[in-house]
Amino acid sequence: MENVRLSPLISEREIRTRVQKMGETITDKFKGQDLAVIGVLKGSFLFYADLVRAIDTDLTCDFMGVSSYSEMTSTGEVKINLDLSRSIRDRNVVVVEDIVDTGLTMNYLRRHLMAHKPKNLMTVSLLMKPDALKEKCEVDLVGFKIPNDFVVGYGLDYQGYFRNLPYIAQVSNIN
Ligand code: IMP
Numbered sequence: 001m002e003n004v005r006l007s008p009l010i011s012e013r014e015i016r017t018r019v020q021k022m023g024e025t026i027t028d029k030f031k032g033q034d035l036a037v038i039g040v041l042k043g044s045f046l047f048y049a050d051l052v053r054a055i056d057t058d059l060t061c062d063f064m065g066v067s068s069y070s071e072m073t074s075t076g077e078v079k080i081n082l083d084l085s086r087s088i089r090d091r092n093v094v095v096v097e098d099i100v101d102t103g104l105t106m107n108y109l110r111r112h113l114m115a116h117k118p119k120n121l122m123t124v125s126l127l128m129k130p131d132a133l134k135e136k137c138e139v140d141l142v143g144f145k146i147p148n149d150f151v152v153g154y155g156l157d158y159q160g161y162f163r164n165l166p167y168i169a170q171v172s173n174i175n
Pocket residue numbers: 043068069074097098099100101102103104105106149150151152156157158
């Protein structure tokens with residue numbers, strides 16, 4: 001993509017090590033119990049695929065699709081494009097996000113999922129930008145806290161591109 005500069009922020013190796021550790025943390029919490037792991041599309045698809053393989057307990061996979069962004073800023077409005085395909089009532093649930101920026105999407109998802117009465121809900125995000133939060137948002141497990149810059153790679157996009165980068169990079173426009 002032209003007029004875009006990428007600066008590597010988190011390497012493939014750092015991601016692999018941290019995601020493995022996050023899987024172990026989730027395993028410690030739910031070992032021997034049934035689990036529903038919900039991936040939030042599209043941004044979490046690579047993180048989700050690596051994370052579920054690092055979790056050692058019986059689990060089912062499901063996905064939700066939400067959108068809240070246009071270009072590089074949050075619209076503040078969360079829309080569900082794809083909802084759960086099976087009930088999570090009375091189940092242990094882990095929801096997997098790519099990044100918590102303003103916190104609006106994660107807070108919306110928590111409210112939405114809690115309305116389905118799970119036994120337990122754990123929120124997980126690969127990345128979090130603490131300085132960008134617009135409302136209080138407590139996430140149970142965060143991979144990396146990062147500065148308030150726009151990032152791409154490992155599932156995250158800019159205008160639909162860069163999801164296939166195996167590492168995370170900061171992106172800036174050059175004109
Ligand atoms: P929030 O509702 O503002 O916390 O935004 C959450 C969603 O915005 C994430 O799931 C991402 O899809 C998108 N997003 C936020 N920050 C970035 C970024 O730096 N790069 C790519 N997508 C982002």
